[in-house]
């Protein structure tokens with residue numbers, strides 16, 4: 030989306046002034062214009078306590094799964110989130126879904142901090158923010174029919190589809206995601222992986238949400254089925270002005286679907302920008318390593334590639350390195366990196382310059398390096 | 405037959421393998437004549453649609469097929485020229501235990517959660533090589549070092565959940581390679597890993613493969629990984645091999661419309677496309693595979709003959725075959 034492409038810094042939050050539950054619900058139902066922020070995440074933190082002992086649990090530390098993350102999600106856009114296994118992507122997803130309680134920080138949805146909501150107001154938020162899960166094989170209950178699975182959200186939110194309308198509504202949803210409405214009484218095992226993922230998407234759409242959080246929605250699918258599902262998601266986004274947070278390991282597919290991309294490392298955001306800023310002009314060493322490691326589907330390119338192979342394992346999120354969290358694996362690390370935490374901001378060297386390298390990157394020694402086109 | 409002894413025998417030669425599953429909905433023909441072979445030191449990548457029988461074929465080779473409901477109904481699995489499917493149970497067990505091994509996709513569920521990683525490695529040496537407990541422990545540490553687990557000596561007593569995903573996958577590789585097998589089958593060994601860890605794991609596999617001169621069958625969805633490490637490729641569709649080719653030839657010009665569709669569906673890292681190409685339609689129901697070419701309902705090139713005559717694997721060139729009546733035309737398309 031071109032309107033947001035210029036917007037490098039996070040936007041100002043205009044907190045809602047609603048006080049009563051009815052006022053809050055009205056705020057949550059208000060429409061948002063395309064290109065305006067719909068979700069504003071600020072300094073979000075999630076620490077899981079590490080305990081010891083069986084009878085008397087004693088906290089001996091904490092897994093810092095998400096440790097101070099800020100970003101915006103605009104109406105109608107897709108924000109991709111990538112990063113190493115265990116860096117906290119799914120935890121961010123669960124925090125946005127209010128399935129986990131934040132240790133600190135805020136998630137503003139239409140100016141309303143949803144981390145502090147409960148009761149009816151929280152229910153209204155949950156209707157508008159839905160999730161599509163990774164595994165089409167295990168995330169669907171094998172004993173429920175497709176109709177029951179897709180219609181289940183209506184049990185919690187009967188106001189969206191009164192009992193008599195449900196069957197019709199489910200059949201419409203099946204049609205929207207390109208499945209035969211007559212399949213309504215079939216069971217999940219009767220569908221292929223790609224079809225099951227469509228069922229998951231239909232369920233995610235059931236309540237007419239504004240935001241859909243997708244946690245690795247296509248990782249288990251082969252490329253041609255993956256392409257079908259991704260094209261479907263793009264079509265639905267245009268049709269319903271949906272905003273997506275799209276979490277995945279596959280950097281090519283993330284580029285394809287995302288307007289902007291955030292790169293996470295060990296509970297923090299290392300770099301964030303438009304797809305071209307991140308893929309064609311990365312400035313953070315971790316992003317560069319990640320992109321350079323993507324295998325290219327061309328056997329002729331096997332030899333000549335400029336691959337950055339990282340050594341060492343990801344440090345434990347219970348005991349992250351001081352200063353820059355990437356420094357134990359960074360080939361550019363210096364003393365400063367151990368002493369000072371690099372902030373996520375446009376690096377000074379690029380500030381005010383008219384270059385796509387001028388986007389937010391949390392590195393003391395940010396510099397541009399094109400690893401994707403250098404073959 | 406005396407002279408045959410000097411000829412190099414293919415390490416693994418799968419011929420016309422057939423596997424069925426008896427399900428509530430009928431007999432599912434999951435594997436309908438798979439043919440592929442691997443030589444020592446060679447990497448064969450197996451590609452294909454989800455549900456096309458890649459894993460089931462591997463399970464049949466390894467003798468870990470879920471049966472019932474699964475049953476091998478035909479074909480041969482020749483290991484150094486001897487058919488695993490007909491040889492005596494004892495010999496078969498010995499070959500499968502020591503000469504062949506498998507790396508699974510999901511390392512966490514393949515490892516025993518209540519046994520330390522070191523003990524699981526050591527157990528293999530105790531059982532298969534009759535080593536003493538002390539020797540097998542030392543061997544386990546050595547192997548963990550070999551797959552680059554940092555501070556292996558201190559971590560040999562750790563449990564699987566204390567390792568990251570990448571480390572667990574390296575332990576799986578260590579276990580698969582512990583007895584220096586001749587053949588390793590890796591079923592989506594890096595699907596759950598992110599690219600930097602994936603690169604480490606694949607490099608490690610390739611290095612150990614060279615060192616031990618193993619044959620490797622790599623099952624994967626990732627056409628990037630295949631381009632990086634494979635020598636040759638077998639593409640599966642609805643339980644059959646539809647194309648086999650050396651890796652460079654296949655990427656340069658596929659000889660089967662399904663392969664063509666797969667290659668066209670790959671999203672690119674270096675540019676943003678609009679719509680992704682996707683093969684239309686669905687794979688056939690394995691309980692009712694259509695007559696003729698099973699890809700015909702989805703094939704942009706299908707003609708009348710495709711709906712009536714099943715195409716055999718036509719030889720395209722040396723080391724190359726395609727199960728398509730119009731392989732020539734498909735090849736010329738590029």
Ligand SMILES: Nc1ncnc2c1ncn2[C@@H]1O[C@H](COP(=O)(O)OP(=O)(O)OP(=O)(O)O)[C@@H](O)[C@H]1O
Nearest residue numbers: 077092094113114115116117118119120121346569
């Ligand atoms: N309920 C929990 N209790 C304790 N630790 C947890 C819990 N959930 C997640 N963690 C830890 O928090 C960290 C982040 O986990 P998360 O699942 O968010 O990672 P991820 O980025 O989604 O990884 P992947 O790519 O492997 O899915 C990990 O170290 C994980 O072990």
Ligand SMILES: Nc1ncnc2c1ncn2[C@@H]1O[C@H](COP(=O)(O)OP(=O)(O)OP(=O)(O)O)[C@@H](O)[C@H]1O
Nearest residue numbers: 425434453454455456457458459460461470473690
């Ligand atoms: N235990 C089983 N019982 C019944 N059917 C089975 C069983 N195992 C596999 N099948 C069927 O056999 C077919 C081939 O499955 P297989 O696991 O080999 O596919 P695959 O090519 O490995 O797919 P994927 O890429 O999704 O892993 C599928 O249609 C599957 O439903």
Ligand code: SF4
Nearest residue numbers: 353356359366392393
């Ligand atoms: S701050 Fe230092 S350690 Fe961190 S990424 Fe930049 S150069 Fe590397």
Ligand code: SF4
Nearest residue numbers: 697700703710728729
């Ligand atoms: S045989 Fe016919 S239907 Fe089958 S792949 Fe070839 S052209 Fe297509």
Ligand SMILES: [Mg+2]
Nearest residue numbers: 118119120244
């Ligand atoms: Mg996750």
Ligand SMILES: [Mg+2]
Nearest residue numbers: 458459460591
């Ligand atoms: Mg499989």
